[in-house]
Amino acid sequence: MRVIEKHNMPESKTYKLVQDIPDALLKTYLSQKEIAVDTELQGLRLGRDQVSLVQLCDRKGNVCLVRPNPPKAPSNLKKLLTHPKVIKIFHFALTDAAFLKASMDIDVHPYHCTKVMSKLIRTYTESHSLKELARELIGMEMIKESQSSNWDSKTLSPAQLEYAANDVLNLLKIYDRLKAMIKDRGKLPSGITVAQLNERSQQTLPTLVDLILNGYGDRDQGWETSVFIH
Numbered sequence: 001m002r003v004i005e006k007h008n009m010p011e012s013k014t015y016k017l018v019q020d021i022p023d024a025l026l027k028t029y030l031s032q033k034e035i036a037v038d039t040e041l042q043g044l045r046l047g048r049d050q051v052s053l054v055q056l057c058d059r060k061g062n063v064c065l066v067r068p069n070p071p072k073a074p075s076n077l078k079k080l081l082t083h084p085k086v087i088k089i090f091h092f093a094l095t096d097a098a099f100l101k102a103s104m105d106i107d108v109h110p111y112h113c114t115k116v117m118s119k120l121i122r123t124y125t126e127s128h129s130l131k132e133l134a135r136e137l138i139g140m141e142m143i144k145e146s147q148s149s150n151w152d153s154k155t156l157s158p159a160q161l162e163y164a165a166n167d168v169l170n171l172l173k174i175y176d177r178l179k180a181m182i183k184d185r186g187k188l189p190s191g192i193t194v195a196q197l198n199e200r201s202q203q204t205l206p207t208l209v210d211l212i213l214n215g216y217g218d219r220d221q222g223w224e225t226s227v228f229i230h
Helices: 023-030 075-081 093-104 114-121 130-138 158-169 171-184 194-213
Strands: 034-041 051-057 063-066 087-090 111-113
Touching: 023 075, 034 093, 034 158, 034 171, 051 093, 051 158, 063 158, 087 093, 087 171, 093 111, 093 194, 111 114, 111 194, 114 130, 114 171, 114 194, 130 171, 158 171, 171 194
Parallel strands: 034 087, 087 111
Antiparallel strands: 034 051, 051 063
């Protein structure tokens, strides 16, 4: 059994909003294999609500908080999110990818979802929130007090900015833990591995996003489709 040393959130840092990823940081991001990405939204209804904030972080802890102005997409942000050699890592990618497309016409690719990975490998629990993953996999207690707040406010508080940054600061560590767990799991009774199932599931996400965006989300307020149900 692996013992994870428990610790609290890191000391507060000062974060600032930018209109786009600075050129130097974009170059750094584009040299990475994976980049952590998250969004904060006005609400959860496509066609009405927009993306208020896009958070990014690499493995060195370089955080960038982009304040877009939909429907125009910041050019460097779009370049990164559509770059074919950088895998974008989200937690619950379905929502993020759908809103980035609907708000700013950004077709994110390629991307992986840690919630999908968690549901495939952590079959011993029904708790797959980012907060729960952080607690179990990396011993991090995430503070979620600013989760339901006005992200469209002209001025975001230091607490909001820190919350937004923390959602991506450790996402790649969580991704790595889940990836290792999936690799360690043996074959299922059918002969297929969880790693193979994960790869296929991740490849299915863009199709699910397209179904949602084109009105085939007929359950869970438009976020679940019955297309594949008998």
